[in-house]
Amino acid sequence: MSLLEIRDLTHFFGGLRAVYNLNLTLEGGELLGLIGPNGAGKTTVFNLVCGFYRPTEGEIQLLGKNIAGLRPHKVTALGIARTFQNIRLWNTLTVFDNLCISQHYLLGYGLVKSVLRTPSFRASEAKVRRTASELLELLGLNHYAKEYPKNLPYGLQRRLEIGRALSIHPKLLLLDEPAAGMNPGEVEQLIDLIRWIRTEFKLTIWLIEHHMRVVMSVCDHIKVLDFGETIADGTPDQVKQNRRVIQAYLGEEEPSYA
Amino acid sequence: MRSLSILAYVLLGILLVAGAMGNWVNSYIQLVIMYIGINIILSSSLNLVNGYMGEFSVGHAGFMAVGAYITSVLNVWFFTDSTIFGPSLFPPVSAVVLFPVTLLIGGIGAALAGLLVAIPSFRTRGDYLAIITLAVNYIVKSSIENLQVIGGARGFMGMGSVVNAMKSAVQVPWILIWVLIATGLAIWVLYRFVNSTYGKGIVAIRDDEIAAEIMSVDTRRMKMVAFMLSSGLAGIAGGLFAHVLGYINPGTFTIMKSTEVLVMVYLGGMGSLSGSVLSAVILTVGLELFRSFQVWKWVVVPLLLILLMLFRPEGLFGHRELTDVFPWLGRRFAKKERQV
Numbered sequence: 142m143s144l145l146e147i148r149d150l151t152h153f154f155g156g157l158r159a160v161y162n163l164n165l166t167l168e169g170g171e172l173l174g175l176i177g178p179n180g181a182g183k184t185t186v187f188n189l190v191c192g193f194y195r196p197t198e199g200e201i202q203l204l205g206k207n208i209a210g211l212r213p214h215k216v217t218a219l220g221i222a223r224t225f226q227n228i229r230l231w232n233t234l235t236v237f238d239n240l241c242i243s244q245h246y247l248l249g250y251g252l253v254k255s256v257l258r259t260p261s262f263r264a265s266e267a268k269v270r271r272t273a274s275e276l277l278e279l280l281g282l283n284h285y286a287k288e289y290p291k292n293l294p295y296g297l298q299r300r301l302e303i304g305r306a307l308s309i310h311p312k313l314l315l316l317d318e319p320a321a322g323m324n325p326g327e328v329e330q331l332i333d334l335i336r337w338i339r340t341e342f343k344l345t346i347w348l349i350e351h352h353m354r355v356v357m358s359v360c361d362h363i364k365v366l367d368f369g370e371t372i373a374d375g376t377p378d379q380v381k382q383n384r385r386v387i388q389a390y391l392g393e394e395e396p397s398y399a
Numbered sequence: 400m401r402s403l404s405i406l407a408y409v410l411l412g413i414l415l416v417a418g419a420m421g422n423w424v425n426s427y428i429q430l431v432i433m434y435i436g437i438n439i440i441l442s443s444s445l446n447l448v449n450g451y452m453g454e455f456s457v458g459h460a461g462f463m464a465v466g467a468y469i470t471s472v473l474n475v476w477f478f479t480d481s482t483i484f485g486p487s488l489f490p491p492v493s494a495v496v497l498f499p500v501t502l503l504i505g506g507i508g509a510a511l512a513g514l515l516v517a518i519p520s521f522r523t524r525g526d527y528l529a530i531i532t533l534a535v536n537y538i539v540k541s542s543i544e545n546l547q548v549i550g551g552a553r554g555f556m557g558m559g560s561v562v563n564a565m566k567s568a569v570q571v572p573w574i575l576i577w578v579l580i581a582t583g584l585a586i587w588v589l590y591r592f593v594n595s596t597y598g599k600g601i602v603a604i605r606d607d608e609i610a611a612e613i614m615s616v617d618t619r620r621m622k623m624v625a626f627m628l629s630s631g632l633a634g635i636a637g638g639l640f641a642h643v644l645g646y647i648n649p650g651t652f653t654i655m656k657s658t659e660v661l662v663m664v665y666l667g668g669m670g671s672l673s674g675s676v677l678s679a680v681i682l683t684v685g686l687e688l689f690r691s692f693q694v695w696k697w698v699v700v701p702l703l704l705i706l707l708m709l710f711r712p713e714g715l716f717g718h719r720e721l722t723d724v725f726p727w728l729g730r731r732f733a734k735k736e737r738q739v
Binding site for chain 2: 191193212213214217218222223225229230231232233234238241242243244245246247248250251252255256258262266269305306309
């Protein structure tokens with residue numbers, strides 16, 4: 142069974158066609174890149190997959206189970222985690238708490254148990270904290286455990302956001318423009334991080350990116366969208382030479398009347 | 400909460416009750432203490448919604464009214480011979496045991512009324528939700544005014560005889576004791592809730608609701624828990640309030656009362672339990688000290704709000720606790736975070 146299967150996914154915002162007839166299969170273990178000019182519908186695809194929008198048409202299956210239209214926290218609980226284009230961390234909570242709260246669905250206790258602090262509360266709280274400490278260690282954020290995310294340098298905020306997504310033990314990780322706003326040094330670190338995560342956590346990663354250096358060096362497969370439609374699909378080298386891709390990015394070549 | 404502070408609170412409670420019984424603490428001081436307790440419950444429970452969850456509820460008095468009326472009606476019906484409900488349902492002495500049960504039922508009733516705000520909060524927030532809370536406050540108040548069975552606008556009384564029945568069984572200041580217990584429990588429940596990973600989910604909603612939703616926080620459930628816990632506690636405070644006064648009328652539970660609680664929350668600081676407790680004490684005592692200027696209360700209180708918003712919008716301790724502001728307090732109270 143494939144990990145993620147998207148069939149004929151179409152989404153309209155009123156009269157605007159944001160995504161049209163998207164088909165995609167992830168068998169598991171790939172690193173897929175989704176690129177396209179601004180407004181091509183890339184983030185909308187992510188929002189559809191995570192349950193922010195209910196697709197107008199089409200199916201999204203995670204391990205054979207239809208997830209289209211499920212509420213986001215349920216989709217996450219099934220194993221899809223994501224990061225955001227503009228970093229969305231909880232800034233009045235510490236770095237450590239950020240990594241704990243993300244595991245909300247794993248808690249398995251409610252108001253009553255949190256007040257009485259029953260053994261099961263302590264057990265699950267301990268488990269959540271252990272996962273959070275391990276991630277801090279792995280991501281090299283140990284020193285910042287008690288810091289607030291907004292005080293971290295940009296690159297580390299990204300790293301923390303990716304860590305937060307990892308804390309839910311996802312099967313599929315969606316990264317929405319992870320390199321946006323990074324300086325060249327940070328970009329190199331990000332490339333290493335993505336590669337390392339892929340082997341360390343044995344994850345399937347799907348990323349949206351404008352930064353071609355990142356896309357071409359980490360992805361083993363690329364899909365190109367333009368105006369909601371798939372215009373190319375293939376390995377980085379194939380995509381680079383595709384005429385429609387070049388057109389979408391650079392426009393039509395002016396016929397020359399020399 | 401740290402065991403030392405619990406011990407200190409229990410000792411303080413025992414001292415106050417003993418003082419009340421030995422007539423060292425006169426009935427006026429007792430009354431002020433009971434008001435302080437009730438205000439602490441009100442401000443800390445409102446802080447859960449306005450501070451921790453970052454919504455703006457301006458209708459807290461409505462939930463207080465629901466609790467006050469349910470508890471009062473049950474008590475008068477169960478334990479006294481009244482013109483409305485006829486002879487008492489249970490022997491009046493049983494009020495000693497059943498009073499906390501009626502308080503709890505009042506709290507549950509208020510928590511259910513909290514759903515009136517919780518459910519709209521799934522789709523709206525901010526200013527729009529604030530208007531909904533205001534509307535709910537008025538719906539509650541006007542509904543009670545139109546329910547002639549329970550006195551309508553004239554109010555409802557008879558709680559005094561319930562208290563007397565309790566006192567005739569065992570001669571202790573019952574209501575003072577219940578106020579102290581309820582205040583302690585309310586703080587204990589709120590403290591533990593907001594310090595658990597589960598409870599911090601509501602802070603995550605305040606900081607970034609979309610991120611909370613995507614990181615597996617069931618935002619609807621958390622909003623329901625927060626609103627119901629907050630309004631439920633307000634209901635319990637209302638039930639106690641009714642029995643301190645012995646008489647309630649719908650006019651007590653208007654936007655004025657809600658504003659009073661709001662001032663306490665914002666004075667103490669949003670997202671700070673110790674701030675709410677401290678400001679409830681300061682404001683209650685302060686208003687009592689200047690009782691002779693009572694007519695100016697509704698000039699002074701709003702003025703305080705204006706000054707606060709201008710010069711210290713985060714309140715005394717915005718998003719911090721007493722132990723963060725004065726670290727030595729934390730050391731003294733041996734903050735032992737369990738190592739896990």
